[in-house]
Amino acid sequence: MAKLTIDDLKKIKEKSTKETSLRHGKANIKITVHMGTCGIAAGAREVMNALMEEMAEADRQDIRVVTSGCMGMCSSEPNVTVEIEGAEPIVYRDMDQNRMRQVFKRHVLLGEVQTDFALARM
Amino acid sequence: MRELSLHILDIAENGITAGADCIHIFVEEARSEDRLKIMIQDNGRGLPAEKLDKLTDPFVTTRTTRRVGLGLPLLAAAAQRCEGELAVETEPGKGTEVVATFQYYHIDRAPLGDTASTIATLIMGNPDVDFVYTHIIDGNDFSLDTREIKREMEDLSLSDPMVIHHLTQLIRRSLRQLEASEGEADTREDTNGKADNR
Numbered sequence: 001m002a003k004l005t006i007d008d009l010k011k012i013k014e015k016s017t018k019e020t021s022l023r024h025g026k027a028n029i030k031i032t033v034h035m036g037t038c039g040i041a042a043g044a045r046e047v048m049n050a051l052m053e054e055m056a057e058a059d060r061q062d063i064r065v066v067t068s069g070c071m072g073m074c075s076s077e078p079n080v081t082v083e084i085e086g087a088e089p090i091v092y093r094d095m096d097q098n099r100m101r102q103v104f105k106r107h108v109l110l111g112e113v114q115t116d117f118a119l120a121r122m
Numbered sequence: 123m124r125e126l127s128l129h130i131l132d133i134a135e136n137g138i139t140a141g142a143d144c145i146h147i148f149v150e151e152a153r154s155e156d157r158l159k160i161m162i163q164d165n166g167r168g169l170p171a172e173k174l175d176k177l178t179d180p181f182v183t184t185r186t187t188r189r190v191g192l193g194l195p196l197l198a199a200a201a202q203r204c205e206g207e208l209a210v211e212t213e214p215g216k217g218t219e220v221v222a223t224f225q226y227y228h229i230d231r232a233p234l235g236d237t238a239s240t241i242a243t244l245i246m247g248n249p250d251v252d253f254v255y256t257h258i259i260d261g262n263d264f265s266l267d268t269r270e271i272k273r274e275m276e277d278l279s280l281s282d283p284m285v286i287h288h289l290t291q292l293i294r295r296s297l298r299q300l301e302a303s304e305g306e307a308d309t310r311e312d313t314n315g316k317a318d319n320r
Binding site: 008009010011012013015016033035036037038040041045048049052053055056058059064065066067069070 | 123128131132135139191192193196236239240242243244246247248249271274275278281282283284285286287288289290292
């Protein structure tokens, strides 16, 4: 039976501890990927994949990624909400992998709202 | 939906919305028997009996409970067009079990797709929920239990991007091995994650 073995976990832990030690700040940036049926069908999982890759690369402990359900704007799915402490939350519409990478690099990391894809301020 | 693994993501998210803190995901590919079974079990609040009859009716949508939207009707349709069926069992307060069966080689069956990324997305996006994932291909199985992982990882958070990254790779690799461990020269590599990612 193939199973996630303790060894596998140790390896993951080893690799990850090196990379994540000394960082236990609190998260003040929250990125929500909306994962209702509508979002998933429109490609929210691929958006999430891109986001996970960017997160692994950026290596920042102060960013939290969560999923949520449909927020009633199904026609503009996949939607992603970026909330940075002290700033207005921004909802992005019609996201894809490239847009997600751009929003992550420019808005999340540098604070420049990408108005081209922004649906609304909340 | 293009992939069955997207349905898994969708139904699992339903369970989480229903307040579940542990979701069991079970996929069985019995290729020699031409059968595919997908089961998603949650320990959420379940559904009252009168809603159960209407589950697969997309137009009986009470927007307060996300459970009765398009998710289950879509999965039911996907199963039925492959000579399979959808069965939902629920007990108020205990949870819900959704089982979808398919003819494995039915021409209309969507590929399973990137199951690893479905699991990773669930784990990453719901750090407070536990997932038990079992995948069987022709009798060989792979399983993963986030409760065990959390115990082993101690101080490391499962939602840490590096941990998720390595975990996803590991699931992908394991599924590929499962797929290959049977000697059949099968051209459908639909559990292979990236290979199938268009």
